[in-house]
Amino acid sequence: MSSSARRDDAPPAAAPPLASRQDGTYPRPQLLRAAWADLDGPWSFRHDDADEGLAAGWQHGLPGAGRITVPFPPESAASGVGATGFHPVVWYARVLTAADLAAAGRSAHAPRVLLHLGAVDYRASVWVDGHLVAEHEGGHTPFTADVTAQVAGDGDHLLVVRAEDDPHDPAQPRGKQDWHEQPHAIWYHRTTGIWQTVWLEAVPAVSVAGLRWTTPGATAVDLTVTLRGAPVPGSRLRVALRLDERDEDLGTVEVTLVDRHLRQHLSLPLSRQRHGQARDELYWTPERPRLVDATVTLLDPDGTTRDVVSSYLGVRTVGVTGGRFVLNARPYPVRSVLNQGYWPDSHLAAPSRDALRREVELIKELGFTACRVHQKVEDPRFLHWADRLGLLVWGEAPAAYEFSPTVVQRVTREWLEAVERDVSHPCVVTWVPQNESWGIEQVATDPAQQAFVRALADLTRAVDPTRPVVGNDGWEQLGTDLLTVHDYEGDGRVLARTYADADARRDIVTGTAPSGHPQLVGGAQDAGQPVMLTEFGGVSFQPDGPRPDGWGYTAAADAEDWVARLTALYDGVRAGGLLAGSCYTQLADTLQETNGLLTADRRPKAPVERIRAAVAGEGRPGSAG
Numbered sequence: 001m002s003s004s005a006r007r008d009d010a011p012p013a014a015a016p017p018l019a020s021r022q023d024g025t026y027p028r029p030q031l032l033r034a035a036w037a038d039l040d041g042p043w044s045f046r047h048d049d050a051d052e053g054l055a056a057g058w059q060h061g062l063p064g065a066g067r068i069t070v071p072f073p074p075e076s077a078a079s080g081v082g083a084t085g086f087h088p089v090v091w092y093a094r095v096l097t098a099a100d101l102a103a104a105g106r107s108a109h110a111p112r113v114l115l116h117l118g119a120v121d122y123r124a125s126v127w128v129d130g131h132l133v134a135e136h137e138g139g140h141t142p143f144t145a146d147v148t149a150q151v152a153g154d155g156d157h158l159l160v161v162r163a164e165d166d167p168h169d170p171a172q173p174r175g176k177q178d179w180h181e182q183p184h185a186i187w188y189h190r191t192t193g194i195w196q197t198v199w200l201e202a203v204p205a206v207s208v209a210g211l212r213w214t215t216p217g218a219t220a221v222d223l224t225v226t227l228r229g230a231p232v233p234g235s236r237l238r239v240a241l242r243l244d245e246r247d248e249d250l251g252t253v254e255v256t257l258v259d260r261h262l263r264q265h266l267s268l269p270l271s272r273q274r275h276g277q278a279r280d281e282l283y284w285t286p287e288r289p290r291l292v293d294a295t296v297t298l299l300d301p302d303g304t305t306r307d308v309v310s311s312y313l314g315v316r317t318v319g320v321t322g323g324r325f326v327l328n329a330r331p332y333p334v335r336s337v338l339n340q341g342y343w344p345d346s347h348l349a350a351p352s353r354d355a356l357r358r359e360v361e362l363i364k365e366l367g368f369t370a371c372r373v374h375q376k377v378e379d380p381r382f383l384h385w386a387d388r389l390g391l392l393v394w395g396e397a398p399a400a401y402e403f404s405p406t407v408v409q410r411v412t413r414e415w416l417e418a419v420e421r422d423v424s425h426p427c428v429v430t431w432v433p434q435n436e437s438w439g440i441e442q443v444a445t446d447p448a449q450q451a452f453v454r455a456l457a458d459l460t461r462a463v464d465p466t467r468p469v470v471g472n473d474g475w476e477q478l479g480t481d482l483l484t485v486h487d488y489e490g491d492g493r494v495l496a497r498t499y500a501d502a503d504a505r506r507d508i509v510t511g512t513a514p515s516g517h518p519q520l521v522g523g524a525q526d527a528g529q530p531v532m533l534t535e536f537g538g539v540s541f542q543p544d545g546p547r548p549d550g551w552g553y554t555a556a557a558d559a560e561d562w563v564a565r566l567t568a569l570y571d572g573v574r575a576g577g578l579l580a581g582s583c584y585t586q587l588a589d590t591l592q593e594t595n596g597l598l599t600a601d602r603r604p605k606a607p608v609e610r611i612r613a614a615v616a617g618e619g620r621p622g623s624a625g
Contacts (some may be wrong), residue, residue, distance in 0.1 A: 018386065020244060020291035024353050027118055027197040027425060028142075030424050031211055032310045035105025037200040039094060039159075043070050045081065048089040048162075059127040059160050062093040069246065070094075070198060071118070073191040078346040085181060086168075091195045092161040096128070096151060096200070101435045103199035112203050112228075115145045115159070118196025122172055123164040128155050138414035139173065140377035141195070141399055141421060157369035163193035167360070171406045171437075173414055175375030175398030176340065189342075191348040196379055204307050206231055209294055213313035213424040214466050218282060218328075219268050221313060221378070225296065227260040234301030238263060242293045243282070250292060254299075272561075283328045284314030284426045286369045289390030291426075306456050314387060314426025320468050320481055320530050324580045327392075327429070332490040334392065334581025334614065336370035337363055337597070340424040340590045341378050345602045353381060358602070361585065363497035364598060365608050367616035372583050375399060375435065377418045386427035394430040394583075395422055396473075399438035403449055407439060412456060416463060423464050431460050431467055436474040436486065443476050443521060450522035454479040471524075473534055475517035478524035484533035487514035488585075490554035490565070492572030493537070499576030505531060530580035533573060538585040538595040539565050543605050553585075553594030563606050566597075574617055584615070 002341050016032040023493050026032055045068035056063075073081035074090060106113055116168045117124065120405050121139030125132065134145035166172060167179050167190055176189035187565055206229035214222045225237060235257045241250040250268050268282070277410070291312045298307040316328055324331040325492055338357070350356050356379060370392035373382075377398065386393050397415045422428050433456045434440065443449040457471040457479035471480030485508060489495055498504060498514055507527045513519040520526065540552025541562040552616050556562035575580050589596040598604055604611060613619060 015295075018244060018293055019310040020293050020312040022380050022384070024384060025359055027116065027199050029380050029387075030213075030311045030313075031208070033035045033105065033201055033308075034186050034594045035103065035202065037103035038308065039096075039100065039198040039200060040070050043068050044093040045074065046091050047074075047083070047087045048091055049087055051089050053089065053091055053162065058091055059125075059132070059162070059178075060130040061158065062091055062160065065093060066513060068092065070194050071196050072346050073121075073195045074239070075189045076345060076347040076349070077191060078349070078351060082491065083231075084189050087192060088163075088164060088166045090163050092163075094159045096157040096159050098154075098156075100200060100559075101151060101173060101202070101396065104202045108204040109613065110202040110204050112146060112148045112205060112207070112319055113151050114201050114203060115147045115458070116142060116197075116201070117144075117161070117194070117200050118142050118198070119377075120161065120163050120194050121165050121191050122174075125162045126330050127158075128158045136233070137410070138417060139191075140175075141414055141417035147395070150506050161194065165192040166623060170401035171404055171410065173398045173400045173411055176342075177198045177403075186593065188342055188591050189347055189575075193447060195349045203228065204298075205229055206235075206298065207307040208298060208309045211294075211296065211309075211311050211422075211424065213294075213311070215313065215317065215426075216317045218280065218315060219319060221266040221268065221292075221315070223262075223266060224265045225262040225264070227257075228296070229513050230260060231257045231298070232301060233520060234362075235306070236299045237264075238295075238297040239264065239266065239293045240297075241266065241268070242295075243290065245290065260543040266280075282315045283386075285327060286318040286364075286390040286392060288428075289314070289388060291387060312387070313424060316426050318467055323400070323528055323530050325468070325482070325532075331580075332369075332519045334532065334583075336372050336394065336534070336581065336583035337366070337368045337372050338583055338586040339371045340374050340586060340588070340593075341376045341382075342588075342590045344591075348376060350379060350382070356382040357389075360389050360391050362598065362602060363391060364389065365612065365616075366604070367587045367614075369574075369579075369585075370394065370429075371587070372396065372432070374586075377421075380425075383422060383427055384462070391427055392429045393425070394432055394470075395428050396432040396435060399435060403440050403442070403446075403582050408452055411439075412459065415456065419460060419463055423530035426573055429467060430470060431464070432458060432470045432473050433460055434472045437472060437476050437517075440472070443472065443478075445517060445521075447522075452479060454522070467511075467600060470534075475513055475515045475519060476521045480524070481529060482580075483519065483526070483529045484529045484534040485513055485515065485519065485531065487533060487537050488553035489573060490537060490539070490569075492568035492575075494569070495533075495569065495572030496575035499531065499533065499573070499578040501577055504576075507568070507577055517599065531578050532581040532583070533576075533579055534581075534583040536573070536582060536586050537566070538568055539569070540594045542589075542594050544599065547592070549592040550594035551592060553556060559606050561615060564611050566611070570614050570617065
């Protein structure tokens, strides 16, 4: 029977793939369906420096267009455009074909067609056949348009995207994208327009729109389900959990739906989970990243399958207690690396989907248990590999560069969208909504900026009370669950003294911190939070020869000197008994910043085992924290 002739109550053509064992191509890793259409690849493209396209009707067709490879930003070489100057408005166009709609799974059972855009920087408008279907503001978060009506007819349909990204608007959250024409200091080439996957999927008239997983402990899972469309009275939702690596069912629950939202507490009915000596057998950790697969099925009152999706979760808890970061109720030293998520040829977009997996593998091979994604909301497929391979991740907001009511609204909206997108990933263990007073430069004295820091931290806790929140990473902190310090001291012996003990802690929190800024402001008190050195190191070494603008916070003469400096810094960190964790700057060279452990194209600057020995303390005195 052809898909067009299927009965409306027929089940889906195929079950979704196993979510925890996917190949890393699916753009939304924790809500999979069997069919989807990848729209990445060649598109029509043109700049609109005079901002004339709307008045000229380009939403109906893009005259004089060149070509671009989506999802690479037009500033990047990988896009085929490579235009790094100021181009605040850009346009894209692509034909949606019958083959695209078939790949998306459109059928009588799944008649609604959804267009997903992973990230478009910064302000986007989307048309299909000249009809406006979506508008979105926020360069790092996804949005969706229901285009069912626009693609209902036979034949091809024209998809057009307009992106507006003003490089000179300091109220626009931009992270490390430069407002100068060329990169300078710690800022990089801009990323304009589409930079994450564009894709189609077809869904039933009523379908699963969102899943949120939280794990309050070893014996339970909390699930929130959001539906697209109102369920027929008497509809039910079935949730089945399975530990794939052991071929073990963990339980199934089926509940009747009363509206579009369901909150369900799921007990894990395993005798070994009730046994105190075996509770951690199911826990997710970097050393043992066990994932639980979930199948969520929406059933009509007569038992017919209306929608089915696959997902996964990790059973783990995080928090702070006794001056330590705790994972699954046990102290866990955080050994992290700062990751800019920037590539030479593709900028903020990864050069390939395999590169996202390789990034996680490299971080682990170098001896780290965590990474801090810096001033960027990373592609969800990176988080999938961190979930699957075992890597803790700190999620961080891209900053704006002024303080105003507009900034408060923009940053808050985009950040809460990012938290909601990533809240179910077990790898994400800490939220960082603000960094180094970027955009809040007067926070030490300005009550309004202090209120913003406290409010954003509390809003983060309100939507996700399960993770620590850092109130302004680095210095001038308030409303924070972690005391995080940035210190680029080049002598490991000095680091050991600075972070030695309780007396050193008092010096940091009551005086001027090593950064030169006060550590606590706005009446914030030392509440015994864990102290972490969340930026340090930054030793420059250029194995391929010096570049004129290359720099680091200190510099090594050669490879041997570089390894020696790295080792000495980590010896100092390990000797600092005050520290609950650290984060080295940085993973890879990025343009003029030559202070990476890897070159810009991800080659280690010394044998991996030597870097790992320095980072993890293998064979060194002290702990590996």
